Amino acid sequence: MGKDKKLNAEQKIIEAAADIFETKGFEGARMQQIADKAGINKALLHYYFRSKDLLFEKVFLKLAGKIFLKFIETFNIEGSIFDKIEMFLQIHQDLLYKNRKFPIFFFNEITRNPDLMRKLMLNLEISKKFQEITKQFDQEKKDGIIRQDVEVSHLIVNIISLSVFPYIGSPAIKEIMKEFDLNYEQFLDERRTMIAQFVINSIKV
Amino acid sequence: MGKDKKLNAEQKIIEAAADIFETKGFEGARMQQIADKAGINKALLHYYFRSKDLLFEKVFLKLAGKIFLKFIETFNIEGSIFDKIEMFLQIHQDLLYKNRKFPIFFFNEITRNPDLMRKLMLNLEISKKFQEITKQFDQEKKDGIIRQDVEVSHLIVNIISLSVFPYIGSPAIKEIMKEFDLNYEQFLDERRTMIAQFVINSIKV
DNA sequence: GTCTATATTGGGATAGAC
């Protein structure tokens, strides 16, 4: 029986809060519900985190930080640009698949409060990572491996758009697919290989 | 001086509510703020719409209906599949450009309450429209104009992903671009032609 | 550190005059 046999209150709160906030959003979440889920009293939330705002910020930065860390790790993949894109998409898709509720939550919260994005970037040095990958891709372009009219910033946004949007738009896609007896889970699965193919076709010379 | 010299209260409320809901979301919006913006009293909101829920549903379906109507109109464009994609993207981009706050609002609200999507579809017969365009694209595939491995449902989702995501993710993209002194507005503008090129490169034989 | 009880404010909703 290690120290995690019984998590301390602070840790239990953070886990419960992450779950409630991710599902309901900051505005929709209730402190009572978080306390219930953590199995502790509501007053304890304020004892540890002072206010809903502060609890949210801590939880948001921790959760988003964890996910973005895994996300930017993939920038270090070695190999040709095509290998990089395929590997990047594989890992990225896995990450999304395991954190389906995260994208809409994340983008909604940073829309409500863009300062959260700024704070997240300071924590993770995201800009630096983007600069690195941009430089790598630009080199591949100079070497004539990909089309000369491919603009790297757009390529990156395109890759992310193609993999993230199906999760953000899932209630809409699901509802439309239901009409035609199509399976959303299968649809997501097909995209795992399809997206890489789609991107590579569009950039190769 | 026509009848719109002074809008009636109901109309003023709907316009004010659309604006507040779109910016703050259902959970974040306040009835008081809507009343203030409409220039009327809070009690009048309840007189006309009974509750916040009912006001929201009416406003959401009206706003989303208006935008989706313009969106699905583009399905009727005539010409080759490449013309269709280019025209569709042009109109779609204009629509998004004029309704920047709509995408994240829309997807957040249907995530909170998927039934809204179902109601919207019933109002607009969206499924039927999707079926029509799917059939058109499938024909182009049979005719050998586009790659045989292009799956039509994915192609449609890809096109929408590429144009909608930059708006959903705007606070993130803006923040990252700021670090490199890049201009988000210019970025959006570049995408107008880039996306069509990207898509067409990826599907042409 | 954790609880119960309570304060306080915010916000949706209603009563009733005009």
Next chain:
DNA sequence: GTCTATCCCAATATAGAC
């Protein structure tokens, strides 16, 4: 149909015992 005044519950936050 529009207003002022008010109700009432929900939700954040605090006080204080243990």
